[in-house]
Amino acid sequence: xxxxxxxxxxxxxxxxxxxxxxxxxxxxxxxxxxxxxxxxxxxxxxxxxxxxxxxxxxxxxxxxxxxxxxxxxxxxxxxxxxxxxxxxxxxxxxxxxxxxxxxxxxxxxxxxxxxxxxxxxxxxxxxxxxxxxxxxxxxxxxxxxxxxxxxxxxxxxxxxxxxxxxxxxxxxxxxxxxxxxxxxxxxxxxxxxxxxxxxxxxxxxxxxxxxxxxxxxxxxxxxxxxxxxxxxxxxxxxxxxxxxxxxxxxxxxxxxxxxxxxxxxxxxxxxxxxxxxxxxxxxxxxxxxxxxxxxxxxxxxxxxxxxxxxxxxxxxxxxxxxxxxxxxxxxxxxxxxxxxxxxxxxxxxxxxxxxxxxxxxxxxxxxxxxxxxxxxxxxxxxxxxxxxxxxxxxxxxxxxxxxxxxxxxxxxxxxxxxxxxxxxxxxxxxxxxx
Amino acid sequence: xxxxxxxxxxxxxxxxxxxxxxxxxxxxxxxxxxxxxxxxxxxxxxxxxxxxxxxxxxxxxxxxxxxxxxxxxxxxxxxxxxxxxxxxxxxxxxxxxxxxxxxxxxxxxxxxxxxxxxxxxxxxxxxxxxxxxxxxxxxxxxxxxxxxxxxxxxxxxxxxxxxxxxxxxxxxxxxxxxxxxxxxxxxxxxxxxxxxxxxxxxxxxxxxxxxxxxxxxxxxxxxxxxxxxxxxxxxxxxxxxxxxxxxxxxxxxxxxxxxxxxxxxxxxxxxxxxxxxxxxxxxxxxxxxxxxxxxxxxxxxxxxxxxxxxxxxxxxxxxxxxxxxxxxxxxxxxxxxxxxxxxxxxxxxxxxxxxxxxxxxxxxxxxxxxxxxxxxxxxxxxxxxxxxxxxxxxxxxxxxxxxxxxxxxxxxxxxxxxxxxxxxxxxxxxxxxxxxxxxxxxxxxxxxxxxxxxxxxxxxxxxxxxxxxxxxxxxxxxxxxxxxxxxxxxxxxxxxxxxxxxxxxxxxxxxxxx
Numbered sequence: 009x010x011x012x013x014x015x016x017x018x019x020x021x022x023x024x025x026x027x028x029x030x031x032x033x034x035x036x037x038x039x040x041x042x043x044x045x046x047x048x049x050x051x052x053x054x055x056x057x058x059x060x061x062x063x064x065x066x067x068x069x070x071x072x073x074x075x076x077x078x079x080x081x082x083x084x085x086x087x088x089x090x091x092x093x094x095x096x097x098x099x100x101x102x103x104x105x106x107x108x109x110x111x112x113x114x115x116x117x118x119x120x121x122x123x124x125x126x127x128x129x130x131x132x133x134x135x136x137x138x139x140x141x142x143x144x145x146x147x148x149x150x151x152x153x154x155x156x157x158x159x160x161x162x163x164x165x166x167x168x169x170x171x172x173x174x175x176x177x178x179x180x181x182x183x184x185x186x187x188x189x190x191x192x193x194x195x196x197x198x199x200x201x202x203x204x205x206x207x208x209x210x211x212x213x214x215x216x217x218x219x220x221x222x223x224x225x226x227x228x229x230x231x232x233x234x235x236x237x238x239x240x241x242x243x244x245x246x247x248x249x250x251x252x253x254x255x256x257x258x259x260x261x262x263x264x265x266x267x268x269x270x271x272x273x274x275x276x277x278x279x280x281x282x283x284x285x286x287x288x289x290x291x292x293x294x295x296x297x298x299x300x301x302x303x304x305x306x307x308x309x310x311x312x313x314x315x316x317x318x319x320x321x322x323x324x325x326x327x328x329x330x331x332x333x334x335x336x337x338x339x340x341x342x343x344x345x346x347x348x349x350x351x352x353x354x355x356x357x358x359x360x361x362x363x364x365x366x367x368x369x370x371x372x373x374x375x376x377x378x379x380x381x382x383x384x385x386x387x388x389x390x391x392x393x394x395x396x397x398x399x400x401x402x403x404x405x406x407x408x409x410x411x412x413x414x415x416x417x418x419x420x421x422x423x424x425x426x427x428x429x430x431x432x433x434x435x436x437x438x439x440x441x442x
Numbered sequence: 443x444x445x446x447x448x449x450x451x452x453x454x455x456x457x458x459x460x461x462x463x464x465x466x467x468x469x470x471x472x473x474x475x476x477x478x479x480x481x482x483x484x485x486x487x488x489x490x491x492x493x494x495x496x497x498x499x500x501x502x503x504x505x506x507x508x509x510x511x512x513x514x515x516x517x518x519x520x521x522x523x524x525x526x527x528x529x530x531x532x533x534x535x536x537x538x539x540x541x542x543x544x545x546x547x548x549x550x551x552x553x554x555x556x557x558x559x560x561x562x563x564x565x566x567x568x569x570x571x572x573x574x575x576x577x578x579x580x581x582x583x584x585x586x587x588x589x590x591x592x593x594x595x596x597x598x599x600x601x602x603x604x605x606x607x608x609x610x611x612x613x614x615x616x617x618x619x620x621x622x623x624x625x626x627x628x629x630x631x632x633x634x635x636x637x638x639x640x641x642x643x644x645x646x647x648x649x650x651x652x653x654x655x656x657x658x659x660x661x662x663x664x665x666x667x668x669x670x671x672x673x674x675x676x677x678x679x680x681x682x683x684x685x686x687x688x689x690x691x692x693x694x695x696x697x698x699x700x701x702x703x704x705x706x707x708x709x710x711x712x713x714x715x716x717x718x719x720x721x722x723x724x725x726x727x728x729x730x731x732x733x734x735x736x737x738x739x740x741x742x743x744x745x746x747x748x749x750x751x752x753x754x755x756x757x758x759x760x761x762x763x764x765x766x767x768x769x770x771x772x773x774x775x776x777x778x779x780x781x782x783x784x785x786x787x788x789x790x791x792x793x794x795x796x797x798x799x800x801x802x803x804x805x806x807x808x809x810x811x812x813x814x815x816x817x818x819x820x821x822x823x824x825x826x827x828x829x830x831x832x833x834x835x836x837x838x839x840x841x842x843x844x845x846x847x848x849x850x851x852x853x854x855x856x857x858x859x860x861x862x863x864x865x866x867x868x869x870x871x872x873x874x875x876x877x878x879x880x881x882x883x884x885x886x887x888x889x890x891x892x893x894x895x896x897x898x899x900x901x902x903x904x905x906x907x908x909x910x911x912x913x914x915x916x917x918x919x920x921x922x923x924x925x926x927x928x929x930x931x932x933x934x935x936x937x938x939x940x941x942x943x944x945x946x947x948x949x950x951x952x953x954x955x956x
Binding site: 086 | 461464465468487488489490491492495497498501510511512513514515516518519520522523526546549606610614617618619620621622768769770771772773779845846847848849850851852853854857858859860861862863864865866868869873876877879880888890907909911912913914915916917919920922923926
């Protein structure tokens with residue numbers, strides 16, 4: 009009788025190793041394709057649509073084969089409609105869909121590019137290769153540590169619920185064998201023999217010997233118990249302090265009139281990259297969006313990126329708001345705090361001192377990392393190329409770079425800059441320096 | 443089919459399958475396969491898998507327990523991509539030539555599909571694997587699973603010891619020669635896991651103790667040696683090596699001066715697996731024809747007995763028709779002759795010739811026409827032929843007419859293609875032999891051999907490609923492959939292409955290691 013085997017619950021992903029090896033092999037091409045995907049301005053899709061097309065170069069598997077475009081062949085084809093023997097037919101154009109249709113299948117193998125999908129993890133891994141968070145874990149793990157239970161071998165004492173039966177029985181068996189504890193079979197046999205002899209009614213020496221032996225064995229059994237407290241083992245668990253795996257990311261943006269849509273778009277791309285990057289490093293990443301003109305407000309993502317606002321520019325208002333949110337919801341020590349600020353660099357001159365003060369005292373000391381991105385269009389870049397000619401905010405923040413290693417600032421002009429700048433900020437060497 | 447028994451209750455209704463229904467249907471199919479068709483099969487082992495597992499199974503060229511290599515990952519990501527996009531469906535089953543014969547069927551299949559797949563794979567293919575002479579001679583169904591297990595473990599161990607990169611490099615090179623790794627003329631020894639291990643140890647022992655005359659760096663020179671004796675010596679060695687040798691991987695495994703023992707062993711593994719697939723290549727039409735004939739016969743018989751409903755039967759016919767469809771050459775779906783279509787049509791045709799022959803059939807097939815023993819004629823054909831000889835023997839004029847086959851002669855030197863033969867009295871034999879020829883081994887694989895090895899000088903290895911009908915080798919790829927040959931040989935290698943008729947050298951591909 010035949011029986012069917014249900015393999016559906018067997019582990020899938022048997023091809024995982026092969027898949028990873030393929031990706032390693034195609035690494036250079038994949039990396040290039042990923043970069044192009046970003047430069048094409050598809051950051052919003054990054055990590056969701058991991059569809060990748062790469063050239064087959066370096067991935068083909070060559071073999072000796074015929075070049076069917078040359079030489080003499082005889083082919084048998086089905087579906088003759090109008091031909092008779094001896095007809096001359098014009099050669100169908102190469103690769104075309106002429107009257108000859110497609111050529112035989114052996115010829116259709118010249119694939120130029122190779123399309124496949126990367127999983128989100130694979131995509132991000134390639135995407136953020138060589139990048140590392142500076143100061144990944146809170147330097148001072150104070151009282152906020154989480155604990156995780158982890159198995160740690162076996163111990164001789166513990167609660168009954170943790171008893172390891174297998175281990176215990178193994179010890180018991182070993183001890184019983186070494187101490188020669190008589191087994192049930194042996195005793196039963198002896199008793200049966202004694203009974204048989206007793207039934208005969210004669211008290212022979214043999215019977216007496218056997219009775220003595222039985223007594224001896226029974227005593228031995230009493231001395232060597234089936235399970236001794238010595239045998240018992242318990243599973244041991246220890247508590248392992250777990251590093252804090254929550255992070256919060258503050259997105260600060262100037263939305264005043266001077267910020268054009270293009271600039272906002274640049275900023276958005278940068279925020280997205282950072283968010284994606286943080287989500288690969290932390291279990292949970294919370295987002296806080298703060299936008300400001302002369303007034304700052306915490307808003308949701310939609311409003312943050314798309315709603316319009318007019319007004320002057322006071323950067324400190326946003327920093328103030330961030331400070332409040334930090335104090336209210338993200339007590340220091342329990343959260344890894346990241347912030348990215350995007351602005352065109354305009355600020356009221358009178359706001360300088362306040363900004364500096366807030367950054368110095370209330371924000372930078374608690375942040376894991378603070379990145380300032382100055383977005384501008386190409387004309388502005390010409391103007392601000394000169395070191396002397398800096399925007400207000402740039403000038404203020406430049407003073408911070410010396411005292412704070414967790415602060416970085418960069419300029420971004422076009423979408424193509426985003427990834428290099430990002431990479432520059434988080435490259436592994438950078439992280440080492442920090 | 444004869445219909446005598448009273449109608450029975452259908453074994454199942456609806457599309458959902460359960461293990462209980464599968465058991466019932468399997469038993470019914472087995473009864474028909476054994477009693478009505480008289481099939482002789484390996485014990486069956488049928489495993490239900492998910493679509494994802496089917497994708498997994500694809501990537502190891504259909505073998506469970508395939509060793510790891512990036513190229514399998516490549517085919518996996520491609521198949522997965524096409525499948526997810528809905529551009530390509532998955533096979534409904536995969537069947538493995540082993541004993542027990544393992545068939546994988548997909549969870550997504552409807553109950554009717556499962557019945558069809560069981561009839562097709564677990565009985566049709568299974569019978570073919572067990573009885574066809576090529577499979578009997580060239581493959582060892584009992585041992586293949588063990589051998590794959592051994593190969594996977596061995597390669598895994600090598601990766602641990604010598605590094606993944608080194609093994610990968612070697613496999614890349616070996617895979618390039620996969621199609622030139624078959625002993626065409628002598629039967630391979632039986633595989634056995636234990637024997638493999640012992641042989642491996644013996645090989646190591648032999649390496650240690652034996653002295654390799656050929657690879658001595660300083661050849662012994664007798665005082666009076668002159669050019670003549672040198673060439674004699676060369677001739678002798680060539681004879682000793684059994685040149686010319688068409689099994690390139692075998693030659694490299696045995697004689698390459700650059701390889702270590704474990705590398706030789708891996709070449710052997712690649713070679714053995716290539717050998718295992720060799721019969722499948724030569725019996726595609728027959729194998730599928732046999733399986734399609736069996737499932738068609740069995741499903742009809744189930745229906746005649748009333749064991750499946752009319753709805754199931756319609757579902758089956760719809761699927762079957764799509765599988766055995768043959769688009770015309772000018773159809774956008776044209777992708778060569780469909781082995782399922784040709785195979786199934788030929789099997790049905792043979793059955794027809796045996797049971798209701800026409801005058802033409804009697805003239806063409808006097809031995810079998812009207813003999814009334816269709817099934818046993820078919821079983822005999824399944825056992826003793828391969829595609830090439832099968833077509834040459836059994837392709838009937840009626841089928842040539844039905845398919846409206848015609849022969850095109852394509853000479854790339856001329857501007858026009860010529861219609862050589864069509865489905866008429868003068869054309870039948872021509873078409874039949876031309877079609878048979880296109881299924882020969884030489885039409886699929888190139889004629890490449892190890893021609894010469896230079897021992898006294900630079901140890902160069904020379905391969906020769908005999909060019910038939912002016913069809914040359916694909917140059918760019920040939921160069922790539924030669925680089926890999928050089929990697930395996932360790933010294934200079936060259937390939938020259940010689941016209942088989944006039945002996946002219948048409949092209950050379952040399953790799954010089956500096």
